[in-house]
Amino acid sequence: MVLLAQHLSINGNTLNEYTRKAEVTVEVEDKDVTTYASLGWKEVLGGLKSGELGCEFLQDFAATELDSIIWPLLGTVVPFVARADQGAVSTSNPNYSGNILIKGWNPIEGSVGDEATVSMSFPTSGAVTRATT
Template identity: 65%
Template sequence: MPKMVLLAEYVAVNGVDLSAYAKKAELTTKVEEKDVTTYGSQGWKELLGGLKSGELALDLFQDVAASALDSIMWPLLGTVVTFEVRASNAVVGTSNPKYTGSVLINAWNPISGSVGDEASVGVSYPTSGAVTRGTT
């Protein structure tokens, strides 16, 4: 059985490669369950898929220097921007698909942590529109 270790995941937001700041990037997608059970279902629940949605969760090391992470993300607050994630920063292909779409930047935590902690930011952004998988 093939196995994989994530060593060089790629994540970009609004066309900017944030991989150097990222320690975790997680894209989840799901479909609403719509219950269409009737008396004719003979006691078994029947479901159909409804609306699709997704979320891009990121754990990033904060950097407030000029042209660094905070100055990249702060102006995006309240906007819908593009994203791209893939398991490796290698070339996109059948063994390294890319997942793309748009997310709403609905929060930004410029300062977070306790004494002695690394300066990090954890955020989760809802997708807006379709998420696509590409191999080219």
């Protein structure tokens, strides 16, 4: 599969026209429950789950564009939706959704001659779900 048309929505705003990369990662803490009965082998159980939405955007400061959409969300928990393709949700194009904390925003980054990009990671708050319908 080649990613050609990812879908990303934050707080109900479809951000496909600004998005260069969207990554949804989830993980589970590993809790060490090793005892002497483990006979020298480490044993673990799953603990708390967490996730993150990593994004790279092309910046736009115009009145109704990217910066004006994200800036007011700073410090709030908002919904997100991401999938590999902008097409309909299906078993071959699952929808990942949940809530993220907009914990920071880097409105200006880059060097001379670079395109104006914004690279951010937002932690999830609560469950991340996967839907195929």
